[in-house]
Amino acid sequence: MSDLFLKSISHYPLKSAQGLSLTAAHVNPLGLEQDRRWVLVDEHDKFISQRSCAAMGGIHVVAEEQRLTLTFNGQTHIAYANSNDRITATVWGDTVADCWGVQHEVNQWLSASLGLAVKLVYFPDHAIRQVDVVYAGEGYRTAFSDGYPVLVISQSSLDELGRLWGAPIDPRRFRANLIIGGECEPFAEDQWRQVTVGDVIFDLVKPCSRCVIPSLDPETHQQTDGFLRFLASVRRKADGKTYLGQNAVLARHQIVDRKNIAKPENIGMESHGQSIAENAGLLHTKKEYGNAPLESEHREHAKLTVRLGQIVQVR
Known part of the structure; x- marks a missing residue:
């Protein structure tokens, strides 16, 4: 695997409206700014x-x-x-x-x-919507995403889908925040547990199950005939769901709790559990954080930023 890099950054201020391509983005516990x-x-x-x-x-x-x-x-x-x-x-x-x-x-x-x-x-800063603790553990929030703050996909996966479909596939169909470029196996992100972009570390906690939206043409907003069947034929797993990409959260040690008592080394960063998705052949990581506080905020003294072209490390 050659050097991986951040090929695309996108955010979607209004859920289900058009996204915006960015050259850089600040990151906080709710995801991209x-x-x-x-x-x-x-x-x-x-x-x-x-x-x-x-x-x-x-x-x-x-x-x-x-x-x-x-x-x-x-x-x-x-x-x-x-x-x-x-x-x-x-x-x-x-x-x-x-x-x-x-x-x-x-x-x-x-x-x-x-x-x-x-x-x-x-969604104001003080609002609380907790990420599913079964997959991510306690202490994570999201705004109006489907369930997790960040979505990661590799360009290799998109290229392979295009090859199998017989034509290039617009990546906007999948509404990812981060697309990772460079040479890796198609769908390699299924097995990644962590992605580091510059100084920003994301834990990948759950594969992203897919609905009807990828079948909608980003330009016409009409369904592309046969696309859902095609995607299911390539990416349907044993639990009957179709997956592409990984949901992610900002790594715990980059978040400061307002009522912080536990230190990062006591949080159990390496505790991993199984899920239906794991049994279906996709990686799933589960963090056990005990009674870690739900309310959290980003470190004020070191604003985290991701930028196009940054080297990406995975594990």
């Missing part, structure tokens, strides 16, 4: 994605702190998170309290444009 900090919810405050509203893939967004600029169908609006408008949002059964809404006219415009009643919601 501004990633999945916004979500659309329905009248019952349940999240909406391209699974049920494919047109969302046409929304272009730019995020800056607690402001989101949205462009859709030739119109642009700027949403401002309002801390006085408290909303409880639900994502995959996780109820997230103390989220913030935006001005009514933005919700009206989005609802009219998408043809269904929606509200735009912001």
Whole structure:
């Protein structure tokens, strides 16, 4: 295996809207800065994605702190998170309290444009949504991602899928945060336990199971006939699910707890358990952190950053 490097960085400020390619990104315990900090919810405050509203893939967004600029169908609006408008949002059964809404006219415009009643919601820094402790262990959070802060895929995997499909596959279908370039075996990330990019260390904790979204063309937002069947034929495992890429969290020793009592060397970084995915032939790591506090924050004195072209080390 030759030197691996960071080939692509992307973040997705609004869940299920278009992503943005970046040359560098700050990293915190919630993932890449501004990633999945916004979500659309329905009248019952349940999240909406391209699974049920494919047109969302046409929304272009730019995020800056607690402001989101949205462009859709030739119109642009700027949403401002309002801390006085408290909303409880639900994502995959996780109820997230103390989220913030935006001005009514933005919700009206989005609802009219998408043809269904929606509200735009912001995930503030103090909100708590815990990552599945069965896979990652205690003490990790995510915002409005499907379940984990960061998604990693190798370019070799994408190239192999393109070879088998018979045409290049747009990597945007898989909405990864980090794409690792360089020579490695296709789907090598299945076996990686840790990825280091510069000074930033990610623990890979669970393979990413795939839904209908990869079948949607990133340009037309229409389903590509046969793509889901193809992907399942290549990547379906013994548990009946289709996997591609690895979900990741920021390594524990790069996170500082507000109520930190335990020291990193006592946290048990090397404790690994099995999962259904592991039995299906995919690596799964489980960290045992005992009573590690849930609330955590990024080290203020050393802001972690990933940059295109950085050498990547895996183990």
